[in-house]
Amino acid sequence: AQTVTQSQPEMSVQEAETVTLSCTYDTSESNYYLFWYKQPPSRQMILVIRQEAYKQQNATENRFSVNFQKAAKSFSLKISDSQLGDTAMYFCAFMTPSNAGGTSYGKLTFGQGTILTVHP
Amino acid sequence: AAGVIQSPRHLIKEKRETATLKCYPIPRHDTVYWYQQGPGQDPQFLISFYEKMQSDKGSIPDRFSAQQFSDYHSELNMSSLELGDSALYFCASSPRAGETTINGYTFGSGTRLTVV
Numbered sequence: 001a002q003t004v005t006q007s008q009p010e011m012s013v014q015e016a017e018t019v020t021l022s023c024t025y026d027t028s029e030s031n032y033y034l035f036w037y038k039q040p041p042s043r044q045m046i047l048v049i050r051q052e053a054y055k056q057q058n059a060t061e062n063r064f065s066v067n068f069q070k071a072a073k074s075f076s077l078k079i080s081d082s083q084l085g086d087t088a089m090y091f092c093a094f095m096t097p098s099n100a101g102g103t104s105y106g107k108l109t110f111g112q113g114t115i116l117t118v119h120p
Numbered sequence: 121a122a123g124v125i126q127s128p129r130h131l132i133k134e135k136r137e138t139a140t141l142k143c144y145p146i147p148r149h150d151t152v153y154w155y156q157q158g159p160g161q162d163p164q165f166l167i168s169f170y171e172k173m174q175s176d177k178g179s180i181p182d183r184f185s186a187q188q189f190s191d192y193h194s195e196l197n198m199s200s201l202e203l204g205d206s207a208l209y210f211c212a213s214s215p216r217a218g219e220t221t222i223n224g225y226t227f228g229s230g231t232r233l234t235v236v
Contacts, residue, residue, distance in 0.1 A: 033222055043157075043208055043229075043230055043232075044227070044229055044230070045163075045210060045227040045230075047225075050222065052222075091162055091163070095222075095225075097222060106151060106153065106168065106176075106214060106225070107153060107165040107168060107176055107178065108153075108155070108163070108165065108212075109165070110162035110163050110164075111162060112162050113162050
């Protein structure tokens with residue numbers, strides 16, 4: 001079974017600064033996907049960024065980037081130029097994708113979450 | 121673009137009552153996943169369906185059952201409700217295997233169930 005660990009229950013950052021959220025995971029799978037989801041007070045689950053394990057290049061989406069260290073099973077999220085709207089709970093998540101055999105894996109295993117507060 | 125629709129948005133039930141949550145996936149998505157998120161907790165996988173068959177099962181209590189219908193919508197039935205069932209219940213949908221699963225994986229807005 002896969003496990004995902006976020007060791008930072010809470011983080012805070014000043015507006016316009018950079019913050020890094022940590023995530024480690026454990027799996028015996030070789031093909032998998034990693035995600036960061038944002039959950040604001042509305043409780044909607046919003047995809048921030050995703051990384052395919054077979055890709056060595058770290059994913060980037062505007063102000064969000066990841067540091068994916070496959071051997072270390074580490075997947076951290078860096079938020080640059082933090083904005084007040086970034087205040088939310090952030091979840092790291094692991095997925096074994098559905099396979100061609102039709103057995104649908106595809107379930108997400110989440111970490112415990114990190115509450116990020118951006119201060120003006 | 122069409123999203124995953126969950127109904128109702130909010131539901132209040134008394135202990136020992138029954139609740140039914142509904143999930144309407146994005147058109148042409150044939151896989152549905154259910155998650156339960158308790159207060160201050162991370163979402164926990166409950167169950168998933170692929171082409172109307174149960175495909176994977178997580179920590180779903182025996183009091184809960186679910187199914188996927190011919191139009192691919194899914195219902196989560198919860199009986200003998202307990203106070204601890206109060207949570208946000210998410211549904212997600214995706215198309216079938218491979219990259220399309222990843223690109224298309226979409227969450228609904230959730231149903232907030234309160235058991236009193």
